[in-house]
Amino acid sequence: MNATDILIRFGLGLIVIVVVMTVCMYSVLAERKVSSWIQGRLGPNRTSIPLLGNIPVIGRFLTRLGVFQPLADGGKFLFKEDVIPAHVNKVYFVLAPVIAFVPALVTISVVPFGAYIDAATGAARTVILANVDVGILLIFAVASLGVYAIILSGWASNSKYPFLGGVRASAQMISYELSMTLAVLPVFIWVNAPGTPGTLSLVRVVEAQADWWFVLTQPVAAVVFIIAIFAETNRLPFDMPESETDLVGGYHTEYSSFKFGFFFVGEYANMTVGACVIALLFFGGWHPLPFVTWGDIAAWTGLPVNVGALGAVLAVGTFAAKVLFFLFFFIWVRWTVPRFRYDQVMRIGWRGLLPVAIANLVIYAILIALLERAGA
Amino acid sequence: MGGENRLILRMPDAEYFPILVQVILGVSLAAVILTASHLLGQRAQKNRIKDTAYECGIPSEGQPRTRFSVKFYVTAMLFILFDIEVVFLIPWSLSFRDFVSAGIPILLPGLFFLGVLVLGLFYEVRKGSLDWEK
Numbered sequence: 001m002n003a004t005d006i007l008i009r010f011g012l013g014l015i016v017i018v019v020v021m022t023v024c025m026y027s028v029l030a031e032r033k034v035s036s037w038i039q040g041r042l043g044p045n046r047t048s049i050p051l052l053g054n055i056p057v058i059g060r061f062l063t064r065l066g067v068f069q070p071l072a073d074g075g076k077f078l079f080k081e082d083v084i085p086a087h088v089n090k091v092y093f094v095l096a097p098v099i100a101f102v103p104a105l106v107t108i109s110v111v112p113f114g115a116y117i118d119a120a121t122g123a124a125r126t127v128i129l130a131n132v133d134v135g136i137l138l139i140f141a142v143a144s145l146g147v148y149a150i151i152l153s154g155w156a157s158n159s160k161y162p163f164l165g166g167v168r169a170s171a172q173m174i175s176y177e178l179s180m181t182l183a184v185l186p187v188f189i190w191v192n193a194p195g196t197p198g199t200l201s202l203v204r205v206v207e208a209q210a211d212w213w214f215v216l217t218q219p220v221a222a223v224v225f226i227i228a229i230f231a232e233t234n235r236l237p238f239d240m241p242e243s244e245t246d247l248v249g250g251y252h253t254e255y256s257s258f259k260f261g262f263f264f265v266g267e268y269a270n271m272t273v274g275a276c277v278i279a280l281l282f283f284g285g286w287h288p289l290p291f292v293t294w295g296d297i298a299a300w301t302g303l304p305v306n307v308g309a310l311g312a313v314l315a316v317g318t319f320a321a322k323v324l325f326f327l328f329f330f331i332w333v334r335w336t337v338p339r340f341r342y343d344q345v346m347r348i349g350w351r352g353l354l355p356v357a358i359a360n361l362v363i364y365a366i367l368i369a370l371l372e373r374a375g376a
Numbered sequence: 377m378g379g380e381n382r383l384i385l386r387m388p389d390a391e392y393f394p395i396l397v398q399v400i401l402g403v404s405l406a407a408v409i410l411t412a413s414h415l416l417g418q419r420a421q422k423n424r425i426k427d428t429a430y431e432c433g434i435p436s437e438g439q440p441r442t443r444f445s446v447k448f449y450v451t452a453m454l455f456i457l458f459d460i461e462v463v464f465l466i467p468w469s470l471s472f473r474d475f476v477s478a479g480i481p482i483l484l485p486g487l488f489f490l491g492v493l494v495l496g497l498f499y500e501v502r503k504g505s506l507d508w509e510k
Contacts, residue, residue, distance in 0.1 A: 006393075009394055010397055012394070013397045013401050017398075017402070017405065078409075078412060078416055079418060080417055080418055081417050081420055082413055082417040083426060085427050085428075085429070086427035087427060087440070097410075098403070098406045098407075101406050102399070102403055102406060105401070105402040106395060106398045106402060109394050109395050109397075129394040130391060130393070138395070155441070158429065158441070159429035159430060159431070160429065160436070160440055160442065161431070163440060163441055167444055174451070174455040174459075175451060175455065177455070178458050178459060181459075181466075182462060182465075185465055185466070189469040192469070192470050192471070193473055194473050194476075194477040194478070198467075198470035198471060200470070248430070248432060254429070257413050257417050258409055258413035259410070259413075261413075262406065262409075342508065343507075343508030346508045347506070350454075350500075351501060351506060354497065358493065361465075362490060365472065365483060366483065368473065369472075372476040
């Protein structure tokens, strides 16, 4: 690897970060628009910018849609006063939003976006930053650093509401981490077929779903995992850390300007990675339909839909559509389901989800062992 | 060793290199944005009210970091126990089908291990350490 390669790696990393940040900005807009549609309001429809906003019909349409709103939000984050109150612990107070922001950008590096066949060599290629064997393990490990952001901000704020929010959130996040990991294990038991090298790679999981998607063979694991992701990303109905009705703003009550923005962006980036992982583990990644891959379509129609640039675009597009659907699903649930009380959250985690996840693991271990025996 | 050679990474490292790139980019982006927001942000005079903890306008009373329920500690301890068990289960699940097809016992030992885990959970539930209502 020489200097040019390293520069290319940095360039690709930057492109992925820009894409993720854009998705985050526009999921904030989607959150506001979808909530307003659900509640029979109009949502953001005034913000406009010169030039683009002045195009006769399209500009007006885009303004009504709120397309320029995220730009205004970003500008406000940047130009508002950056208050660091005197009563806070400054080092950790500044560190916490950075810890909330960075892990989400790191985990995206092991998420595969699509796969295609190289036109020149005929080799299979994956659109991914780091194609490593430990994929899902790295995501779990780095994503769980997010709990430090919340506990640190709660503690460093030296104020009652953030402190309570931080303590509650850390207990909630560690409780649901167990169910999340246990729900994924049966998938990897199945993926690691005899004779193949052991792997936790997300690419291999998608390749194993060429016929049956795991949501069809392991629906309970999929449901447990999706619920746990809701709790891990602190989305309603599990948004204990900042439940506005009893904790004002929760752990970020004392934050302002872009430090608050980092918590905000971090939450949406975590949501995006969560949606990616759900799509990859249980919903066939870049395969368009269960039992149908782009390779099958190419074989039936004779068109090169899995080769070269076209193949890459179609695969990434399919995956992106699934991710956007799950982002919509996150928003949809938030504005439909009421918030749980804290004791209910803990009861669901320890006495509901965890036993179900363990039972699911035991049942699938026995089933897969029986299948393996019958096949041997 | 020339200047060029020092940049050459071994293959296994090269696979993980983009993750390091992402860490560097993430941290530097955060630093740049925080600095920009600090420099560009509006300045207003400091005052006494701005330096007090936000409690919806009511003057703050007592310690900001109050004592909190022991259940949070119990939850954290339980999490550590269960998380270690989960970590043991990851290599178990990776070699599961290999071992079964080779006839090496792995299902029953795994079930025994999980049984101990479930017994512990059952005990905790009966003891009431997971009851947050009281």
